[in-house]
Amino acid sequence: MxxxxxxxxxxxxxxxxTISDHQVFSRIFMPLGVVACLAxxxxxxxxxxxxxxxxxxxxxxxxxxxxxxxTGSHAETSHVLLFGLSxxxxxxxxxxxxxxxxxxxxxxxxxxxxxxxxxxALYCKSIFHKKMKERIKYYVPFMIIGIxxxxxxxxxxxxxxxxxENTDLLxxxxxxxxxxxxxxxxxxxxxxxxxxLFGVLGYRIxxxxxxxxxxxxxxxxxxxxxxxxxxxxxxLFYQPLRARAPLFTALMGxxxxxxxWHGVTLNFLLWGTFHTVxxxxxxxxxxxxxxxxxxxxxxxxxxxxxxxxxxxxxxRLIEKLVFSFEGFDGVHSLLDVTPQAxxxxxxxxxxxxxxxxxxxxxxxxxxxxKYLRTPFALSILCIFGALFISxxxxxxxxxxxx
Amino acid sequence: MLYxxxxxxxxxxxxxxxxxxxxxxxxxxxxxxxxxxxxxLITTQHARNLKADHDFNCLILGGSNSVFSxxxxxxxxxxxxxxxxxxxxxxxxxxxxxxxFVDNIPLDKNKIDYVFYSSVYPLTTKHFAKxxxxxxxxxxxxxxxSFNLVGTPVAENFKNWLLNDRRFFxxxxxxxxxxxxxxxxxxxxxxxxxxxxxSAWNVVSDHEALTAWTHSQIxxxxxLFPRAEVHLILPSTLRSNVSDLDLSNVSEILHAITSERSxxxxxxxxxxxxxxxxxxxxxxxxxxxxxxxxxxxxxFQRFR
Numbered sequence: 001m002x003x004x005x006x007x008x009x010x011x012x013x014x015x016x017x018t019i020s021d022h023q024v025f026s027r028i029f030m031p032l033g034v035v036a037c038l039a040x041x042x043x044x045x046x047x048x049x050x051x052x053x054x055x056x057x058x059x060x061x062x063x064x065x066x067x068x069x070x071t072g073s074h075a076e077t078s079h080v081l082l083f084g085l086s087x088x089x090x091x092x093x094x095x096x097x098x099x100x101x102x103x104x105x106x107x108x109x110x111x112x113x114x115x116x117x118x119x120x121a122l123y124c125k126s127i128f129h130k131k132m133k134e135r136i137k138y139y140v141p142f143m144i145i146g147i148x149x150x151x152x153x154x155x156x157x158x159x160x161x162x163x164x165e166n167t168d169l170l171x172x173x174x175x176x177x178x179x180x181x182x183x184x185x186x187x188x189x190x191x192x193x194x195x196x197l198f199g200v201l202g203y204r205i206x207x208x209x210x211x212x213x214x215x216x217x218x219x220x221x222x223x224x225x226x227x228x229x230x231x232x233x234x235x236l237f238y239q240p241l242r243a244r245a246p247l248f249t250a251l252m253g254x255x256x257x258x259x260x261w262h263g264v265t266l267n268f269l270l271w272g273t274f275h276t277v278x279x280x281x282x283x284x285x286x287x288x289x290x291x292x293x294x295x296x297x298x299x300x301x302x303x304x305x306x307x308x309x310x311x312x313x314x315x316r317l318i319e320k321l322v323f324s325f326e327g328f329d330g331v332h333s334l335l336d337v338t339p340q341a342x343x344x345x346x347x348x349x350x351x352x353x354x355x356x357x358x359x360x361x362x363x364x365x366x367x368x369x370k371y372l373r374t375p376f377a378l379s380i381l382c383i384f385g386a387l388f389i390s391x392x393x394x395x396x397x398x399x400x401x402x
Numbered sequence: 403m404l405y406x407x408x409x410x411x412x413x414x415x416x417x418x419x420x421x422x423x424x425x426x427x428x429x430x431x432x433x434x435x436x437x438x439x440x441x442x443l444i445t446t447q448h449a450r451n452l453k454a455d456h457d458f459n460c461l462i463l464g465g466s467n468s469v470f471s472x473x474x475x476x477x478x479x480x481x482x483x484x485x486x487x488x489x490x491x492x493x494x495x496x497x498x499x500x501x502x503f504v505d506n507i508p509l510d511k512n513k514i515d516y517v518f519y520s521s522v523y524p525l526t527t528k529h530f531a532k533x534x535x536x537x538x539x540x541x542x543x544x545x546x547x548s549f550n551l552v553g554t555p556v557a558e559n560f561k562n563w564l565l566n567d568r569r570f571f572x573x574x575x576x577x578x579x580x581x582x583x584x585x586x587x588x589x590x591x592x593x594x595x596x597x598x599x600x601s602a603w604n605v606v607s608d609h610e611a612l613t614a615w616t617h618s619q620i621x622x623x624x625x626l627f628p629r630a631e632v633h634l635i636l637p638s639t640l641r642s643n644v645s646d647l648d649l650s651n652v653s654e655i656l657h658a659i660t661s662e663r664s665x666x667x668x669x670x671x672x673x674x675x676x677x678x679x680x681x682x683x684x685x686x687x688x689x690x691x692x693x694x695x696x697x698x699x700x701x702f703q704r705f706r
Contacts, residue, residue: 137414144418151552162604165645336600336643340555375413382418386425390555394531 004126005107008201015197016112028112031084035110038092039103051093055236058086059260069263069312070399084115086261086399091121094232113197117190117397119208119228128202139199141373142192148381149189153348155393157182159341163333164311167319171330176307181348183306184212186398187226192369206231210367213352214359217294218275218282218301224367233258247283252276262309267317271308275301340392347384428556430549438544440577441491445503445543447579448488453508455582460485461630462584463504463623464520465493467637471686472520475583476695481702483516487584491577493521494543496536501622503543514627518698519619520635522684524612524652525644527604534611588688594680601640601683605648609655616659624663632665633702638694640673640683668701670694 013028042050061067066079067086091109095101108114108124127135160182163175191208198205212224222230237257241250252273259272278301282294311317334342354371358364363371371377452458460483462472467489474485488507494500523530562569578590588594606612616634623632636653653669660667673679678690686694 162643165604165648333643375410375418379413379417379421382421386421387557387560388555389552391550391552394528 012113032110051096054089054093063264139196142196146193149185154186156341156344158393159337168326172320213355458486460516462487464489467684468520495541596676596679636669638670
């Protein structure tokens with residue numbers, strides 16, 4: 001088993017090294033070294049609450065300016081010692097909390113591909129009992145969808161990033177919507193790509209997204225977004241807090257921990273508080289049977305939440321949150337980008353609309369992108385992908401090595 | 403349902419791989435049409451010009467902004483300087499390539515009294531990032547003419563086919579050879595079309611990287627031309643979308659660095675509309691070039 005894990009690690013290292021802009025070996029071997037040290041250290045010491053210390057390591061690094069806040073722009077650290085820190089520390093924290101961390105987990109936790117894009121390695125189960133042909137048939141579609149989302153849709157959308165500077169109501173909301181599409185297509189695309197690749201190689205890792213836009217309310221949305229992190233937050237914060245404190249406090253604990261994981265900045269503090277209030281409100285409304293109201297609250301929470309998430313410049317963020325309407329000039333900026341970026345935006349919005357509009361369809365029920373994995377849908381994605389894939393925009397992982 | 407299963411199998415194992423292979427074949431075929439757009443010939447022409455005339459005491463260095471928008475001939479005619487425009491398109495793609503080219507050019511570096519270095523990189527986040535990437539990769543003067551799986555979208559080739567006389571690939575652009583002063587020859591360039599030029603750039607926000615890069619450029623220039631009075635220029639561009647605050651932040655950084663390094667700093671005013679542009683927001687046409695060169699000379703006279 002260890003030999004197979006090592007083989008996957010080596011393949012991931014080769015892929016990671018080849019596609020990386022920097023092509024530095026230390027970026028691949030340093031996390032392996034650190035994870036191995038932590039594994040041996042844990043085996044002999046087993047310090048109490050070490051999972052919390054590990055979870056907040058990235059927050060401490062962010063507080064001291066060693067890593068950047070994860071606002072969605074390229075936040076890759078330049079400190080070689082910190083490569084992949086956010087993912088492997090969270091992964092180890094989860095494994096410690098579930099009492100399953102041991103030296104045998106070193107290879108999966110420090111896998112270079114998982115560290116460069118996510119998801120958090122909560123598990124890495126062998127599926128070698130399935131034949132290669134079966135694995136290709138099931139997992140290659142995820143890779144095709146992932147490549148389409150990441151390369152055809154997300155990368156050209158970076159052309160719209162100049163909109164972050166604008167503080168008027170329309171431009172701010174427009175940017176928030178485009179940025180939501182970008183983050184989803186980038187992070188989900190890479191997660192699906194990695195999920196597919198690991199599947200073909202013989203390992204099942206967590207499916208990090210489950211069609212979040214097929215949700216009816218914010219509770220469902222968060223259950224389907226960055227699932228690996230949600231699992232960790234639930235185990236480390238929600239469950240212990242909920243056993244001792246009221247719902248609002250438990251939710252506040254979860255979202256503030258999540259905010260600090262993303263970066264110790266004022267906008268994330270605000271983002272955590274904002275989502276706590278909205279999710280608490282949603283739960284209360286659902287308990288009273290106001291499903292429609294929750295449905296209406298969802299897009300507001302997503303868009304305004306993303307607006308806060310995306311801007312770590314406090315002064316500019318406050319200006320945006322004044323919501324001053326200054327005309328429709330913001331719409332013209334949609335024309336100030338290349339046609340590739342406009343087409344990418346069209347595809348991104350279309351995919352989200354399909355996910356949302358047909359959420360009750362049978363093919364959508366499992367929320368595992370089955371509607372895109374049908375051979376017909378895949379061939380459509382391949383045709384459009386082949387026609388529109390370009391080198392426009394920046395291709396980096398939103399949740400990159402930090 | 404039985405037939406449906408067969409159709410799905412054909413699509414998955416037949417159609418999808420066929421789409422991928424067709425794309426690959428198309429890209430390989432397209433690769434045959436990629437040229438360096440005359441970049442290499444332009445560098446040899448510069449070498450020939452400078453070998454023939456040793457009398458220059460002033461150089462214009464930089465990228466396409468100064469290729470298109472500054473005239474060494476005009477500077478030589480309107481002042482007592484004897485200037486040559488040694489700017490290259492894309493500034494030679496990487497700093498190593500560009501400075502190596504300047505270093506190897508047949509020119510007595512000690513005879514150069516004035517260097518005007520005009521680079522658009524501080525004004526462009528994306529191009530700046532690309533520049534740093536090219537520096538790491540060591541991309542050369544001709545750019546990336548290697549095979550790229552992802553490049554111009556295939557849809558654009560179809561558009562060409564519909565609009566361009568049933569030809570899949572648009573005729574390749576060929577930049578004209580420079581004149582005796584190294585200036586861009588607009589008379590031999592028929593691709594000036596200011597229609598549709600947009601101002602959609604962002605100034606560099608990574609001030610640390612910008613500072614490091616600027617210091618490195620200045621060090622290279624002062625090493626190559628130890629006797630020269632160096633002028634760092636923030637070029638004219640169409641930049642109506644750039645916020646004044648961001649621009650002044652970048653400008654202040656450049657100003658501080660130039661003061662520290664005892665060289666001069668000239669911030670040129672923006673192009674106000676597309677009528678003075680050729681084919682990009684930083685590429686002037688001949689009228690725009692006259693204007694920008696004139697403004698630069700006025701600023702330069704103030705230092706004398």
